[in-house]
Amino acid sequence: MNSFSLTTLFSTSLVSLGLALSPFALAKDTLNVYTYDSFSSDWGPGPKIKANFEKECDCEVNFVALDSSGGILSRAQLEGKSSKADVLLGLDLNLMEAAKKSGLLGQHGVDTSAVTIAGGWSDKTFVPFDQGHFAFIYNSETLPNPPTSLQEVVDNQNLRVIYQDPRTSTPGLGLLLWMKSVYGDEAADAWERLASHTVTVTKGWSDAYSLFLKGEADVVLSYTTSPAYHVVAEGEDKYKAAPASEGLYPQIEVAAMMENAPHPVLAKRFMQFILQPGFQSTVATGNWMLPVIKLDEKLPAAFDSALKPAKNLVLPAKQVAQNRKAWIDEWLNATTQ
Amino acid sequence: MPALLGVGFFLLMGAASLAALLRYSDLPTWLGYLQQPYLWRVVRFSLWQALLSSGISLLIAIPVASCLIHRQFFGRAALLQLFAVSMVVPTIVAILGLVVVYGRTGWLNQLIGVQIPLYGLVGILLAHVFFNMPLAVRFLLQGYDLIPSGQWRQASQLGFSRWASFRWIEWHYIKKVLPGAFVLIFMLCFSSFAVVLSLGGGPKFSTLEVAIYQALRFDFDLNKASFLALLQVSICTLFAVIVYRIAPVNRQDVSLIAVKGYALKDSFWAKLADSFALFCTFILVVPPFLAIFDPVFSPIFMDTLQSVALWKATLVSLQIAVPAALVSVLLGICFGVLARFCMARQYFAFLPSKIEHLGNMILMVPGLVIATGLFLTLRDLGWGFKSSYWIVVWVNAVMALPFVLRALIPVMYQQERRFRNVYVSLGIQSWSRWWLEWPLIRTSVAQAFGYALLLSLGDMGVIALFGSQGLVSLPLYLFQLIGSYKLEEGACVAVVLISLCLVLFYCSSRFIGGVRAHVKN
Numbered sequence: 001m002n003s004f005s006l007t008t009l010f011s012t013s014l015v016s017l018g019l020a021l022s023p024f025a026l027a028k029d030t031l032n033v034y035t036y037d038s039f040s041s042d043w044g045p046g047p048k049i050k051a052n053f054e055k056e057c058d059c060e061v062n063f064v065a066l067d068s069s070g071g072i073l074s075r076a077q078l079e080g081k082s083s084k085a086d087v088l089l090g091l092d093l094n095l096m097e098a099a100k101k102s103g104l105l106g107q108h109g110v111d112t113s114a115v116t117i118a119g120g121w122s123d124k125t126f127v128p129f130d131q132g133h134f135a136f137i138y139n140s141e142t143l144p145n146p147p148t149s150l151q152e153v154v155d156n157q158n159l160r161v162i163y164q165d166p167r168t169s170t171p172g173l174g175l176l177l178w179m180k181s182v183y184g185d186e187a188a189d190a191w192e193r194l195a196s197h198t199v200t201v202t203k204g205w206s207d208a209y210s211l212f213l214k215g216e217a218d219v220v221l222s223y224t225t226s227p228a229y230h231v232v233a234e235g236e237d238k239y240k241a242a243p244a245s246e247g248l249y250p251q252i253e254v255a256a257m258m259e260n261a262p263h264p265v266l267a268k269r270f271m272q273f274i275l276q277p278g279f280q281s282t283v284a285t286g287n288w289m290l291p292v293i294k295l296d297e298k299l300p301a302a303f304d305s306a307l308k309p310a311k312n313l314v315l316p317a318k319q320v321a322q323n324r325k326a327w328i329d330e331w332l333n334a335t336t337q
Numbered sequence: 338m339p340a341l342l343g344v345g346f347f348l349l350m351g352a353a354s355l356a357a358l359l360r361y362s363d364l365p366t367w368l369g370y371l372q373q374p375y376l377w378r379v380v381r382f383s384l385w386q387a388l389l390s391s392g393i394s395l396l397i398a399i400p401v402a403s404c405l406i407h408r409q410f411f412g413r414a415a416l417l418q419l420f421a422v423s424m425v426v427p428t429i430v431a432i433l434g435l436v437v438v439y440g441r442t443g444w445l446n447q448l449i450g451v452q453i454p455l456y457g458l459v460g461i462l463l464a465h466v467f468f469n470m471p472l473a474v475r476f477l478l479q480g481y482d483l484i485p486s487g488q489w490r491q492a493s494q495l496g497f498s499r500w501a502s503f504r505w506i507e508w509h510y511i512k513k514v515l516p517g518a519f520v521l522i523f524m525l526c527f528s529s530f531a532v533v534l535s536l537g538g539g540p541k542f543s544t545l546e547v548a549i550y551q552a553l554r555f556d557f558d559l560n561k562a563s564f565l566a567l568l569q570v571s572i573c574t575l576f577a578v579i580v581y582r583i584a585p586v587n588r589q590d591v592s593l594i595a596v597k598g599y600a601l602k603d604s605f606w607a608k609l610a611d612s613f614a615l616f617c618t619f620i621l622v623v624p625p626f627l628a629i630f631d632p633v634f635s636p637i638f639m640d641t642l643q644s645v646a647l648w649k650a651t652l653v654s655l656q657i658a659v660p661a662a663l664v665s666v667l668l669g670i671c672f673g674v675l676a677r678f679c680m681a682r683q684y685f686a687f688l689p690s691k692i693e694h695l696g697n698m699i700l701m702v703p704g705l706v707i708a709t710g711l712f713l714t715l716r717d718l719g720w721g722f723k724s725s726y727w728i729v730v731w732v733n734a735v736m737a738l739p740f741v742l743r744a745l746i747p748v749m750y751q752q753e754r755r756f757r758n759v760y761v762s763l764g765i766q767s768w769s770r771w772w773l774e775w776p777l778i779r780t781s782v783a784q785a786f787g788y789a790l791l792l793s794l795g796d797m798g799v800i801a802l803f804g805s806q807g808l809v810s811l812p813l814y815l816f817q818l819i820g821s822y823k824l825e826e827g828a829c830v831a832v833v834l835i836s837l838c839l840v841l842f843y844c845s846s847r848f849i850g851g852v853r854a855h856v857k858n
Contacts, residue, residue: 037813038820042646065809067801067816070554075802077557078712098556165534167551195539200456203534203547206819207429211535213824214433215442229822288822332375336541 030060031266034072035089037065038287045279045286052278059266068204069095069170069253077102081260086267089129089255089274092170093314094177096126096254097321106259108271114293115275117252118312121292126254129274130289133248133309134174135241136161136219137209137226143218149245150182153219154194161198162208163221166328169204170251175221176327177320178249181313187327191334201335223251224307229288231302240305247311253289340678343671344692347735351699354710357717358566361559370564376548380572383544386458387527390465391519397466397621398473398518399511400614403503405474406481407601408611416618419626420471421787422838425795426629427812428464428531429819430831434625435463435536444624460536465529466621469522476521476743479781480514481507483751492601499607514747520577521739524700527573545569549703559709566706573701577694629835632828641829650814650830651837657729657800657810658793658841664734665789666782669741672696673749680750681757693746697739704798708732712803725803732799737789744785748778776851783850787842794838811837 031053033040040046040063050061064085066072069092076083081104091099099105107124115121117131136153138146147153153161164172183190199217202208212220219242230236255274257267273279280291284299290306291299370376405413426434438444439455446452453459484506492502530546537543545565552562632638641647672692679688699707711728752774760770797812809817811834818827 036820037809037817041817041821042644043821043823044817065813065817067813068554071801074554074557078709078802079716082716095555102557165540165547167547167555168534198539200535200537201539203531206816207432207531207535209822210429210433210819210824211436214436214440216436216440226822233822329375332540335539336375336378 028058028060029263029266030062031057031086031263031270032062032064032084033087033089033270034064034066034075034085036068036072039063039090040065043286045282048282048286049279052282053270053273056273056278057266057269059263061270070168073099073102076104076258080104083258083260084262085258086261086263087255087257087270091126091254091256092173093250093252093254093317094170094173094320094324096123097317099256100125101321104258104260105256106261106264108257109268110271110275112275116294117292118250119314123254126256127271127274128252128254128292129279130283130287131250131252131292132289133224133250133307133312134171134178134221135224135226135244135248135307137212137222137239138219138242139238140240141238142215146240146242147219148243150178151246153242154179154190157197159197159219160217161194161219161221162200162202162211162217163198164205164208165201165203166331169202171205171208171221171223172201173324174249174251176331177315178313180327181249181315182246188330188334191331192337195335195337198335223289224248224309225284225288225290225303228284228300228302228306232285232300241307243307243310245310247313248307248309249313250309251289252292340671340674343668344675344695347668347671347738348695350711350731350735351707353714354707357710357713358559358563358706362563363560366560367564370561376545379543379545379548380568382542383527384572384576386461386465386533386542386544387523387529389458390462390469390526391522393462394466394469394473394522395515395519397470397614397617398477400610401470401618402474402477402481402511403499403507404611404614405478407499407607416623417475418839418843419622420474421842422791422835423471423622423626424468425791425838426468426835427795427797427815427831428535430629430815430828430835431464431467431625432532432535433828434628435460435467437628437631438624439463444628456536456538457542460538461529461533461542463621464532464536465526467625468532469525470618471622473518473522475784476514476518477511479744479747479784480510482780483747484510496602498602498604499610502601516580517743520580521697521700521743523576523580524573524697524739527576528569528701528703546703549706553705553709559713562706562709566702569703570698570701574698577697581690581694629828630832632825632832635825635829637825638829638832641826642833646809646814647811647830647833650809650811651833653808654794654810654812654834654837657726657733657796658790661730661733661737661793662786662789664730665737665741665793666745666786668734668738669696669745669785670782672738672742673745676746677749677753680753689750693742696742699735700739704732704736704796705802707735708799708802726808729796729799729803729808730793733793733796734789736796736799737792740788740792741785744781744788745778748781752777780846780850783846783848786849787845790841790845791838794834794841 035046038044046063050063053061066075069090072088072090073095076085076088079085105125108127110127112121112127115128117128121128136147147156147159153159163175166172166176179187179190200211202211205222208220209222211217224241227239227241230239255271257271261267275293277295280293280295281297283289283291284303290303436443439453441452488506492506528544528546530544530550533542533544534547545568549562549565552558552565676689676692679692708728711732765773795812797816800808800810800813811830815827815830815834818830
């Protein structure tokens with residue numbers, strides 16, 4: 001009896017040891033996704049996407065949170081060909097050429113015909129995962145006569161404006177391109193006029209938006225979808241996006257897989273998954289941007305007012321990549337006169 | 338010997354990260370960069386604002402320090418604790434604090450209807466004084482600590498006025514601390530970047546650091562980044578050399594331990610000067626702090642406290658900050674021991690100040706550049722990924738080194754001068770010396786540890802470069818919240834971060850420094 005119970009004890013402890021070790025024994029593959037911090041945070045779309053994808057892939061998703069869009073790319077470049085990243089998620093339309101040039105990215109092979117972005121999508125390296133437009137946000141209680149065009153933002157000397165530095169933030173770069181596509185060769189003059197009633201130019205989006213919410217400016221550069229956050233999460237509808245008769249400049253966020261991804265099969269599957277409802281349905285109220293495919297379920301009503309642009313202004317990626325430096329210099333010279 | 342190893346390791350790591358960056362450099366293009374007029378405009382402005390910021394910080398700090406030494410008043414201890422924390426307040430939080438006070442709808446405007454032009458040089462100076470004046474005060478107080486009690490006693494007996502004692506006693510000690518503090522604050526302001534961008538009003542006010550950030554984060558142009566970093570180092574070195582050339586040598590006298598309690602003659606003018614000092618403090622430093630603590634009263638505060646993510650982030654922060662502080666203090670002690678070893682020997686007598694400056698050099702190079710260089714080196718050696726946690730710890734440790742040295746070195750020199758003859762005659766060496774000196778230097782060690790701890794807790798630059806899902810520190814968490822429109826939660830997290838800093842600083846001065854230290858500082 002005694003010896004029997006000893007064996008039981010021994011065997012149960014063996015079994016329990018085995019159970020304790022089993023996560024190691026049956027280790028699932030881990031897909032490493034480099035993204036920016038607010039995407040992977042608890043209230044971002046990241047956790048839901050992780051759960052949805054893990055349900056079908058029999059794998060584990062690990063988000064590596066970097067501080068910005070630029071941070072994702074520079075981290076991958078820093079690690080080079082030996083990077084453990086499988087997928088880069090959260091690059092900006094305007095970083096695409098630079099990212100391609102790094103030689104680190106592979107082709108995704110995903111059918112992108114369902115993508116609803118104006119002008120369609122045909123890039124072989126990048127898959128878009130959400131979209132929106134840059135827009136100036138204002139407080140409708142304190143600003144009864146909001147601007148209705150970019151030109152009004154630039155010319156109305158009473159309007160106090162905050163925007164982001166194009167050298168350090170993607171919205172800043174977005175405004176640079178927006179100005180370029182509206183003003184062309186006269187952009188320098190326009191920058192000069194804007195500079196005379198600019199409150200400040202910040203390092204990133206968060207500084208700018210917080211200063212605006214503290215009442216330091218009449219308008220701030222953000223996204224057409226920003227007001228939806230205030231409505232859905234705070235029940236506050238005084239923040240609105242100003243329309244622009246010239247058209248709006250799009251912000252499209254994209255993902256790409258690494259050429260040398262440690263888990264190429266999983267990475268390919270994840271790239272496919274980006275255009276599935278399991279991913280796209282989390283984008284609106286997680287990342288506060290619009291999905292890039294048609295979804296069955298309707299978005300919250302707040303997103304209906306996310307402006308449909310009069311015109312989708314978008315400069316070809318090649319042209320942007322070629323001229324980015326020159327345009328930034330033009331901006332610098334015009335605003336430091 | 339271990340001291341030499343420590344300093345050697347520091348040098349090796351520094352050289353490794355620099356070498357890695359230089360490998361990617363391309364000299365001909367550097368000449369092209371040098372010809373950009375914008376670059377020189379930026380350099381000129383960086384110098385100008387840094388000079389102003391550090392000058393103003395010190396000018397205010399001197400009367401404040403003197404007042405804190407001579408007067409006891411309600412809230413003095415709390416003020417000193419607050420001073421310790423000011424330098425780690427995340428910039429965005431400090432900026433919002435300043436905006437709440439001085440902004441368009443701020444307290445100042447509501448109370449007396451005055452609106453100052455916050456965006457531009459004024460805003461930058463306000464923020465820099467907010468960050469650095471308290472720091473300067475704490476360094477000055479350390480200078481005061483070295484004043485022997487005999488001098489105070491004499492001053493008291495001779496009926497010195499406050500001015501006379503300042504002129505004949507205090508100034509003598511302060512002027513030795515000033516150059517070091519000046520150079521340190523100058524470097525901090527010279528490379529300041531988030532503050533300058535947010536409150537500067539536009540690219541007219543920009544610093545070199547923006548260009549470095551852009552080169553690394555957006556263009557991944559290592560060539561340009563290393564060029565700009567070198568340029569920054571050269572300018573700061575030049576500046577430091579000039580300051581140290583004209584500054585009196587930091588030579589400690591053989592002195593007794595300071596004991597307070599000798600009253601000086603009070604006068605109307607002394608009262609006026611002290612009121613002015615306190616007024617400056619209460620205008621420049623205290624209100625933005627109060628504004629930062631404002632979210633405590635919001636209903637969201639309790640909810641934020643209950644989130645698991647917050648405490649996980651706190652844990653990660655501690656996991657980074659505590660080892661970083663330990664490493665930093667160990668390094669600092671290595672530097673100190675080596676410096677005073679040299680001091681005692683004729684042939685090396687020129688070395689101590691060099692060793693000290695070596696430790697300060699690190700501040701001239703942006704943390705981002707050091708971390709990138711280090712990572713590249715480790716990557717080439719084949720252990721890039723697993724080491725990222727240690728890179729974060731190490732870079733935080735070396736970034737805190739200048740502060741640690743400021744706190745440690747004067748006291749270590751002082752002990753050396755006091756006891757060298759005793760040591761030599763009795764043959765007391767290495768560890769035994771430690772046991773003897775510990776009660777005398779523990780206050781300074783505590784302060785050094787506290788600084789390193791706080792700096793690493795507040796670090797945003799390096800952690801952002803290497804953060805991942807498992808490595809989200811409090812500042813990173815705060816930025817996640819703000820980045821997802823959750824400003825108010827972010828403000829609450831800032832309160833938690835700052836309170837944590839206060840508690841930890843208190844604990845480190847209490848437990849490492851002993852009870853006496855707590856009373857004094």
